[in-house]
Amino acid sequence: MSARELWRLPARALATAVRAGECTALEAVSAGWDGPAALWERDVHAIAHSDPGARAAGAGAAPSGPLAGVPVVVKDNLCTHDHPTTCCSRMLDGYQPPYDATVVQRLREAGGVVSGKGNMDEFAMGSSTEFSCYGPTRNPYDLARVPGGSSGGPAAAVAYGLAPLALGSDTGGSVRQPAAFCGVVGLKPTYGRLSRYGLVAFASSLDQVGIFGRHAGDVALLYALLAGPDPLDATSRASLPPDVSGWDGGVEGLRFGWPANLWREGVEAEVVAGLEEAAAWLERAGARRVPFDFLPGEYAVATYYLVATAEASSNLARFDGVRYGHRDPAGHDLHALYTRSRSAGFGAEVQRRILLGTYALSAGYYEEVYLTAQRARARIRREYEAAFSRCDLLLMPAAPTLPFRLGEKLDDPLAMYLSDIFTLGANLAGIPGLSAPVTPAAGGLPRAVQLLGPDDGEALLLRAARALEVRGERARLDRSHEVEFAWPTKR
Amino acid sequence: MAHEAVIGLECHIQLRTRGKMFCGCPAEFGAPPDTNVCPVCLGLPGALPRANRAAVEAALRLGLALGCAIREESVFARKHYFYPDSPKNYQITQYDRPLCAGGSLPVGEAGGERRYDLERLHLEEDTGKSSHPVRAGDRAFSLVDFNRAGVPLLELVTQPVFREPAECAAFLAALRRLVRWLGVSDGDMEKGQLRCDANVSLRPAGAAALGVKTELKNLNSIRGVERGLAAEIARQRLLLEGGGVVGQATLSYDVEHDRLAVMRSKEDAHDYRYFPEPDLPVLRVVGAVLEAARAGLPELPWTRAARLVGRYGLSAHDASVLCEQRELADYYEACAAVADERLAANWVMTEVLRVLHERAGSIGEFAARVPAVRLGGLVARVAAKEIPGPLAKQVFGWMLDEEGGVDELLARHGVRAMGAATDLRPLVLEVLGEHAAAVAQVLAGSSRTLDFLVGQVMKKSRGQAAPQVVRELLETEFARRAAGESPPRAPRGGP
Numbered sequence: 001m002s003a004r005e006l007w008r009l010p011a012r013a014l015a016t017a018v019r020a021g022e023c024t025a026l027e028a029v030s031a032g033w034d035g036p037a038a039l040w041e042r043d044v045h046a047i048a049h050s051d052p053g054a055r056a057a058g059a060g061a062a063p064s065g066p067l068a069g070v071p072v073v074v075k076d077n078l079c080t081h082d083h084p085t086t087c088c089s090r091m092l093d094g095y096q097p098p099y100d101a102t103v104v105q106r107l108r109e110a111g112g113v114v115s116g117k118g119n120m121d122e123f124a125m126g127s128s129t130e131f132s133c134y135g136p137t138r139n140p141y142d143l144a145r146v147p148g149g150s151s152g153g154p155a156a157a158v159a160y161g162l163a164p165l166a167l168g169s170d171t172g173g174s175v176r177q178p179a180a181f182c183g184v185v186g187l188k189p190t191y192g193r194l195s196r197y198g199l200v201a202f203a204s205s206l207d208q209v210g211i212f213g214r215h216a217g218d219v220a221l222l223y224a225l226l227a228g229p230d231p232l233d234a235t236s237r238a239s240l241p242p243d244v245s246g247w248d249g250g251v252e253g254l255r256f257g258w259p260a261n262l263w264r265e266g267v268e269a270e271v272v273a274g275l276e277e278a279a280a281w282l283e284r285a286g287a288r289r290v291p292f293d294f295l296p297g298e299y300a301v302a303t304y305y306l307v308a309t310a311e312a313s314s315n316l317a318r319f320d321g322v323r324y325g326h327r328d329p330a331g332h333d334l335h336a337l338y339t340r341s342r343s344a345g346f347g348a349e350v351q352r353r354i355l356l357g358t359y360a361l362s363a364g365y366y367e368e369v370y371l372t373a374q375r376a377r378a379r380i381r382r383e384y385e386a387a388f389s390r391c392d393l394l395l396m397p398a399a400p401t402l403p404f405r406l407g408e409k410l411d412d413p414l415a416m417y418l419s420d421i422f423t424l425g426a427n428l429a430g431i432p433g434l435s436a437p438v439t440p441a442a443g444g445l446p447r448a449v450q451l452l453g454p455d456d457g458e459a460l461l462l463r464a465a466r467a468l469e470v471r472g473e474r475a476r477l478d479r480s481h482e483v484e485f486a487w488p489t490k491r
Numbered sequence: 492m493a494h495e496a497v498i499g500l501e502c503h504i505q506l507r508t509r510g511k512m513f514c515g516c517p518a519e520f521g522a523p524p525d526t527n528v529c530p531v532c533l534g535l536p537g538a539l540p541r542a543n544r545a546a547v548e549a550a551l552r553l554g555l556a557l558g559c560a561i562r563e564e565s566v567f568a569r570k571h572y573f574y575p576d577s578p579k580n581y582q583i584t585q586y587d588r589p590l591c592a593g594g595s596l597p598v599g600e601a602g603g604e605r606r607y608d609l610e611r612l613h614l615e616e617d618t619g620k621s622s623h624p625v626r627a628g629d630r631a632f633s634l635v636d637f638n639r640a641g642v643p644l645l646e647l648v649t650q651p652v653f654r655e656p657a658e659c660a661a662f663l664a665a666l667r668r669l670v671r672w673l674g675v676s677d678g679d680m681e682k683g684q685l686r687c688d689a690n691v692s693l694r695p696a697g698a699a700a701l702g703v704k705t706e707l708k709n710l711n712s713i714r715g716v717e718r719g720l721a722a723e724i725a726r727q728r729l730l731l732e733g734g735g736v737v738g739q740a741t742l743s744y745d746v747e748h749d750r751l752a753v754m755r756s757k758e759d760a761h762d763y764r765y766f767p768e769p770d771l772p773v774l775r776v777v778g779a780v781l782e783a784a785r786a787g788l789p790e791l792p793w794t795r796a797a798r799l800v801g802r803y804g805l806s807a808h809d810a811s812v813l814c815e816q817r818e819l820a821d822y823y824e825a826c827a828a829v830a831d832e833r834l835a836a837n838w839v840m841t842e843v844l845r846v847l848h849e850r851a852g853s854i855g856e857f858a859a860r861v862p863a864v865r866l867g868g869l870v871a872r873v874a875a876k877e878i879p880g881p882l883a884k885q886v887f888g889w890m891l892d893e894e895g896g897v898d899e900l901l902a903r904h905g906v907r908a909m910g911a912a913t914d915l916r917p918l919v920l921e922v923l924g925e926h927a928a929a930v931a932q933v934l935a936g937s938s939r940t941l942d943f944l945v946g947q948v949m950k951k952s953r954g955q956a957a958p959q960v961v962r963e964l965l966e967t968e969f970a971r972r973a974a975g976e977s978p979p980r981a982p983r984g985g986p
Contacts, residue, residue, distance in 0.1 A: 197539050
């Protein structure tokens with residue numbers, strides 16, 4: 001099989017081809033880099049670190065398993081012993097960890113190969129992948145627009161065909177929003193289902209490793225391989241993860257919540273049209289729409305930015321230039337070493353959030369600010385629980401807009417923060433969420449919807465994503481049936 | 492105006508667990524620098540902590556022994572400060588919901604203990620160890636060894652219940668005994684396994700309100716605690732009595748030079764920005780674990796000392812000495828099971844402790860050489876007056892280096908215990924025959940000359956006779972002679 005074909009294959013088909021000897025693992029891993037898809041990388045810049053030697057070594061080490069030879073782009077905040085892990089920050093430029101994150105280790109054990117490290121907003125703080133010390137990633141469907149963020153690199157790489165799967169992280173929407181902007185499936189699992197060991201922490205109580213794929217079935221496969229308890233992550237759930245093998249089981253009888261009040265204002269018409277389309281498809285596939293008003297967004301953004309920045313200010317304290325990472329040579333005493341290294345190593349957005357978080361945890365403000373946010377968070381979770389007593393899933397926008405232009409929100413942090421308004425609730429509540437593409441908007445930009453489920457609702461989310469993938473034509477399709485991915489066209 | 496001091500202590504106890512608090516690295520002392528480290532205790536990006544069950548169990552042991560209230564759901568928290576030996580620039584500790592609260596530690600001899608109330612006891616991790624400055628040519632720099640980073644610590648905070656530095660010293664000694672007794676720590680202050688900070692303030696005697704306090708840091712010996720506090724109390728007293736005020740500060744004390752130095756004043760006080768550690772779930776102590784910890788608790792030292800007094804009739808002082816170490820008390824009781832209890836106590840306190848002191852050995856090593864029943868056998872023979880004291884001490888000396896029971900040792904060294912009067916009578920008569928002048932003096936009332944004669948008999952017995960038996964024999968003999976009885980037949984060869 002030629003590289004021309006291999007790079008288009010879903011992960012499952014690619015692994016089958018490798019196991020059947022139709023191609024070598026190295027050919028499978030290299031397909032994206034050597035084939036037509038490679039033309040994209042120079043324009044899109046989805047990858048922060050690429051190492052053909054490490055790829056070849058990975059392919060050589062793993063010719064079998066359910067992911068035999070499948071290349072997977074890994075976001076640059078997941079530790080890999082054979083690639084740098086820098087969080088796209090000057091602070092960690094050149095840093096290569098001595099260990100693999102648990103999810104990377106499980107990926108390799110299943111035969112998967114790290115294809116490259118995906119570009120991202122520095123330390124996952126951003127919604128456009130413009131805050132990377134290596135320069136922005138662009139949206140393959142329109143190079144003047146952002147791919148979303150912070151996992152913009154992995155999302156874009158999957159979209160243009162570098163790899164069929166990618167790993168990202170989602171603290172407030174950093175998987176679901178870029179997946180929506182790039183027209184791929186993006187899953188944020190239930191908090192605690194994918195190990196965070198080896199994920200460089202942004203906000204520990206919100207962070208969750210997420211999965212990008214071109215196909216719901218690929219995402220289900222990778223989820224099944226990675227999910228489960230990890231003794232190295234005390235916040236991982238001890239119970240067995242939900243069984244997602246029924247991802248192609250259809251949505252007959254499923255009740256999806258329709259909180260139309262959320263998009264009555266402030267949401268682009270194209271996005272709303274996408275929601276109507278998705279609802280119609282799900283209904284045609286046998287699901288039932290349950291309209292009700294739902295308002296968790298009122299204080300969710302404020303709550304999120306208090307909790308996330310407080311935890312970030314603490315998690316990022318370890319980057320001080322003493323043991324690893326950027327050390328300012330002019331730091332001639334301890335205080336100067338700290339302040340100069342951190343001032344030069346961290347970008348403006350990271351520094352902004354460290355300052356906000358430090359304030360939130362300061363004596364005299366902690367009770368008023370941080371504890372209030374925690375109480376609000378508990379209430380938000382109860383509101384989601386109440387919503388799931390009325391429906392099985394919630395259907396809502398992944399982002400209020402279609403992909404915006406590079407630079408459009410760079411100087412307006414609040415506008416940038418608001419692009420997460422529909423996604424961060426799931427992180428505050430710890431529930432799983434997924435974004436899935438619907439038909440592109442006029443002009444060809446990807447358009448997507450978000451589905452949210454209760455704790456351990458991954459199986460239902462993937463079934464709904466599969467139903468949308470087959471355009472609602474039938475509730476259940478033969479597993480061999482693959483829907484051709486809507487590829488971007490080079491312009 | 493007279494001032495009184497009010498002192499509270501913060502003690503850090505390094506736990507003797509195999510692994511560190513939040514990772515599996517060995518917690519041992521003395522490995523080459525930076526060899527017992529991993530991504531977790533080095534604070535590498537992405538690494539996450541996981542609580543060490545053994546450390547939690549050790550904390551429960553100490554907490555239960557001190558009578559603390561054990562919190563079913565306690566919470567780890569992050570305490571932030573930047574320092575190169577703190578790998579994450581925060582320490583994982585416990586803050587507003589510690590594992591143990593309240594409780595008290597009894598200090599003093601059996602029956603006369605005073606209980607010092609505690610505020611809390613919580614788990615946390617140690618930092619790395621800095622050494623500085625290290626000089627290289629014209630440059631000075633600091634080195635950090637991360638082997639200690641993440642070693643489990645218990646922080647024990649007392650109420651402000653002390654008035655005198657000596658009380659603090661006694662408290663620390665009692666705490667050290669307890670942590671060793673429970674096996675939770677080696678408690679060696681020189682190795683930093685037990686560390687102590689003290690908060691001290693002065694107030695007019697009898698006043699209820701507390702004065703401005705200062706904190707004395709890193710007092711790394713019991714003597715350092717006592718002397719450092721004395722120096723700081725003297726300093727504050729001088730200030731107050733001169734009409735000045737005490738400024739809130741953190742000081743260090745140099746015990747070598749008896750010098751206090753200000754480390755930081757109130758203006759540089761840290762804001763530690765505590766918040767609950769999001770990487771660790773709430774620490775739940777389920778009933779079964781608590782019950783297992785309670786059931787596994789040994790008899791506590793103060794309870795045991797009281798029992799030794801009640802059961803064996805020992806003095807409070809002796810019972811306290813024997814309960815200084817759990818193994819010593821065990822040894823004593825095993826000894827007392829086969830011999831006279833009070834005599835056994837004397838033997839353990841004088842002979843055994845002397846040997847331990849001279850040879851700088853542990854009671855465990857000693858017991859391996861001289862098991863308690865072996866010593867008990869000897870003591871029993873002494874109690875039965877079969878072996879005189881001086882000879883018994885000689886036998887004890889042989890026991891340290893040789894195998895064998897009491898009789899075997901005596902035979903090996905060619906001596907025979909002359910405890911019984913029948914053994915000694917011939918010697919007594921022999922001596923009386925040789926020292927006619929002395930006999931006359933004794934009959935004339937010189938008790939000093941009687942001592943001389945006792946000595947002569949002892950000499951003839953080559954130390955194998957019991958002096959009190961000899962004395963009794965001599966006195967009986969003189970009583971008979973004074974009563975005009977004819978002397979018994981002298982042994983052959985006599986006058």
